[in-house]
Amino acid sequence: MDDLMMLTKSLIEFRDERDWKRFHKPKDIAISICLESAELLEHFQWKDDTDCEQYLKDDKAIQEIKEEVADIAIYLLILCNDLGFNIVDIVKNKIEKNRAKYPVDKSKGRYEKYDRL
Ligand SMILES: [Mg+2]
Structure with missing residues (x-):
């Protein structure tokens, strides 16, 4: 099983254990992708190129950015699973x-x- 399939399987298990599938309509997942993308964008809001370069040297900032990237990826994988997309x-x-x-x-x-x- 490849990495993406294993991640998807693990996400669906996580969701099913919590009985959250009923909240995961495609519209709501699409909204969630936008919200998580906005959280990622928030890290760069108001910063110019120099500020961003400096910010990206900060370990705490990098960790937080990784978590937003993961949130986006999680919702994308869930949406693809639910819509039968490879x-x-x-x-x-x-x-x-x-x-x-x-x-x-x-x-x-x-x-x-x-x-x-
Ligand atoms: Mg987030």
Whole structure:
């Protein structure tokens, strides 16, 4: 069993032991992904590039950021499980789509969205 499958299995066990599946409607999981993403963003709010660079040298900040990243990943894995998505397959497909949308010769070193290249 690969790592993502083991993580998902362990998350579903955790959820089932607590009878939380009934709260985990896709809408609520999607909201939770946004909320956890906002918690991640909060670490960088008001900081300029220099402040962020300094902040990311702080062990406590790094630990807190890791926890927000984990929260986001947890909800993503739960959503994929509940909707029957294979996260590896859908990410691979998206990478291929992005390769087509952002050909290297047009997008290298540029930040514009594909329809502006
Ligand atoms: Mg959090």
